[in-house]
Amino acid sequence: MKRDDPYVMLAMLVRQEQLLQFDAFDSDIALEIGLRLVRAARAADEAITVDITRHDQRLFHHAMNGTPADHAHWIWRKSNLVKRSGHSSCYVHTQVTMGGGAIHAIPTLDARRFAALGGAFPLTLRGSGVVGAITVAGLPGGEDHALVVRVLRDYLRIDESL
Secondary structure (H helix, E strand, C coil), X not given: CCCCCHHHHHHHHHHHHHHCCECCCCHHHHHHXXXXXXXXXXXXXXXXXXXXXXCCEEEEEEECCCCCCCHHHHHHHHHHHHHHHCCCHHHHHHHHHHCCCCCCCXXXXXXXXXXXXXXXXXXXXXCCEEEEEEEEEXXXXXXXXXXXXXXXXXXXXXXXXX
């Protein structure tokens, strides 16, 4: 199977969600992860907006210089999708496009409230499930997703290739 095969992609996205989980998550961890995301974007000469929420409480939010105000709306829509589905917004995007659907016209989901574009990743506590979202906006969706995964993988010290 090829890595660009959508079924392989879905399996990889599920594996990311299984591995990139926390035993505990508080404001200090949110700050550390948020700052790591910002530093990674700066190192790549990119400008992003980062948002981390737990139980609908915003623990971290930063809009880098040069980012537009509408990133906040994209973050809200992408993180709503994580809360609704329990999966990353990239997973839902891949699943919908595999079925021949349009990411802006998912049945039962109001496109004004949900965005099936990469960049929102479920904040999952082992034993509790999804409790929030770590969301990035500013890059193409797949790159937003990859940035979050890369930072979480480093923070959680996951050696497995994701």
